[in-house]
Amino acid sequence: MLAVSAKPLSEGRASKGGFLRALPLVMIAALLVGGAAITAKALYLPVKAEVAQVLLARAFDQSLEQGTPVRPWSWADTAPVSRVRVDRLGVSEIVLSGGSGEAMAFGPTEVLDDRARGVTILAAHRDTHFEFVRDLKAGDTISLDRIDGTSVTYRVRGFETVRFDEFTYPAHGGSGLLALTTCWPFGSQVSGPMRRVAWAEKLG
């Protein structure tokens, strides 16, 4: 009705009956178009997440060869820094630099990586890359392969659920600490303040 009433008045009056009858069709068309768009948009997220990982895996391999970060595609503002693997769950994902929301659409991101103090914190979405955090168990091993060629294996020590602004980490991670963080609860479709953190300790 809103869109259609912009037609010349004379014609609109003459064809009032026709317009009213046509209205439901317009609605239906809009429903179909809109529904398709939203569906496509929704599917785009996991698809992008998956496709990006393929490109990222390639960039990671190049980075590993060159020893310096290589952008996965020319306009990317982020680059692979490491690969996180959980063999038991068949997980292998490329971790991106910087903890920005944009980078998180493509892969897990490195919120903090202070090797001097032995603390590494990764973040990703609970319904894409870090869905596996739900299935992690204490004792699982997590490997972190960095682009400088080093590889560190951690063992999952425990979990905690905290508000996003109440998360703390030890100033010194001892031999080495890794935290995988994501939204919580899993399966929920509403963004909330809670975060799930899996803590893992360096082996050996």
Add this chain to the structure above:
Amino acid sequence: MRRMTLFLDRDSLTVMLILGVVGMLALVASAFGAPATANVSPRAADEAIAAMEAGGGTAPRGSAQSEGGLVLRPAASGGVATEIPAMRLGTDIVANVSGQTARVTVTQAFRNTSDQWMEATYLYPLPEDGAVDTLKMVVGDRIFDGKIKPREEAREMYEEALENGQKAGLVEQHRPNMFQNSIANIGPGETVLVQIEFQAPIRQVAGDYSLRMPLVVGPRYLAGGEGAGGTMTRAAALAGADDLVAPTADPEMVARVGGGLNPVSITVNLDPGFTAEAISSPYHRVNVAGSGEKRTITLADGAVPANRDFELRWSAAGDAPALGLFKQRNGELDYVMATVTPPSVERSRPVPPREMIFVIDNSGSMAGESMPAAKRSLLYALGTLRPQDRFNIIRFDDTMTVLFGSAVAASTRNLDEARRFTNSLDANGGTEMLPALEAALRDTSGDERVRQVIFLTDGSLSNEAEMMEEIQRNRGKSRVFMVGIGSAPNNFLMRRMAEAGRGTFTNVGMGDEAESQMQRLLDRLAQPVATNLTASVEGGNIDFAPRDLPDLYAGEPLVLLGRTRHLAGTLTVSGLIDGQRWSQQVDLTQATASDVVAKLWASRRIAEVEAERYSGQMDYERADKSIEELGMAFHLVTSRTSLIAIDETPSRPDGAPLKREELPLLLPAGWDFDHLFGGHSASEADWAALRDAMADEEERREQLNLPQGSTNYLLTLALGLTLLLSGAAGAAWWRRRERSVQGPALPSLQRQLA
């Protein structure tokens, strides 16, 4: 109406569809226009994270400051002395208080208990506004008078005497409130006396007077230490953080020494010019003898360890003199000191709403008794806020946290949060005060409300110049108030920061003193008594210092120091008291003679030159030159001039070896040795081990805001599919309907959409 009814009757589904489409258009718009979950622009994300951090999080360690130090770097204090020193020291202090100044004589006896020839150095504090003008070295029955020399020249003369086996004494200033004595060639079993004298003004607030004698230098935190690199500006570097080296005595070693290490005896001859009442010493037990205007105060326990500041307080019976005027002729010039106390008036107006920013130091040097005192002071201050006031809290060690994104109303909820935050503070880490200062001075309010920044700290840091510079440059309309916490705060820093910030400073000692001292400060802060002060002289030509007159709070005097060719004319001090114009005139020719005014003027002038240097108004070399001239002319120890006394006759035989010893300092009372030095780390070499030990400490944690961790694409997908399904259902319905009606709907629709 009839039409509408018909419309509904004919097609009630249409209405639902209209609503559906409107809602859907909105959804489509939001899905395409402003993607809600995953594709947040990096900039918006950054800003959101910044807002979250400011709103209650800690900036990650890396962003706040360096790796400078986990705790106080022993390098700043020369490590820990576990051996009983061969050189033993006893100190005697006699302070003659006359009117508004004190003349203090400090005698240090250095006794060599070893069988070797020794050189000894001792780092000691003096009042931050003290001016050392005399040095005497006493060897046996011979007395050698010290001469004032430019710093390098004095150092060379000393080194030469040291080589030649001559006895020599050197007094150097390391900070305006920190001095070092070096004594060369003390023979086996010999005792050398070094006597210095200085002038210091008496502090006066609201009829209460105090003389504070710092007795120990606390280990200082070196800001931006190793690894941080480049954080020290030239001024800070030249001020010489690396020279602040003196070992700290291990408490176990001190316990082994009979009679205590570095004992101090103190005598105060009090002659304030009126009958002093309520004479008290908050940190030491004292005996008071005499009656009337002249009293003698001595320590009740005889000699005490030099591990806490000595303070003597007294007050005037009845009205304190509102005016003091003293003059001195020195060379070709007249010097004058005028003390004007504006009358206290009953407040007729309510205190206007204020913005108060509290900055609390929770660095490692605050461990022990200082942290509880700081917390109590802050909690007390929070309790005095009114709903119309705004406030914020910033805590710092080598990281910092700003409690609220910007100053918030003092609502019950905000205050509760602030109390929880305060109670949770632990003393740990280094002292990087600069970022906290920068954050505190950032004024985002934009309104005219009084803005007061209150620092609670012991000021144990060494980049003082940078702090001053920051205040001078960015103070805006903020007033900076310093609350010196603990038994040996860095009062020089406190005083200069408060001065630069046009505020005041107060010392808060231990325990019960916290609330009462805070109360006094806050009462005064509630409303400045006199503002917009100006001073002018008619009928004479004279420049007074300070040039920027501060606001005066209840009972505070305005102290003006001036110099002129010929003292004449009338001084007029005017300002606003409680919104009313107030002025007072002083006939300068009525000044009484005093022999301390010229030196007080000179030390005040030196402090101003330092301030001008910090603020960049004077370049470094010119400031140095100016300070050297003042030091030479007034025979004062400054950053550029030292006192040197040399015995012309060599005493150490040729070939006899000389051993050098830095006398260890006691840790200020209330400081936690184990906390600072991590148990018994004997030397710098153990520092790495200490760091590792600290690493295991579980309580020390950093806070970090975690990013949003979900795309919620399933919800979006469900919505999209629902819309698609309803669209499909609608289409099916339409087809059925069209088939039954067989009307001209299709051509009509084509016309509509054309």
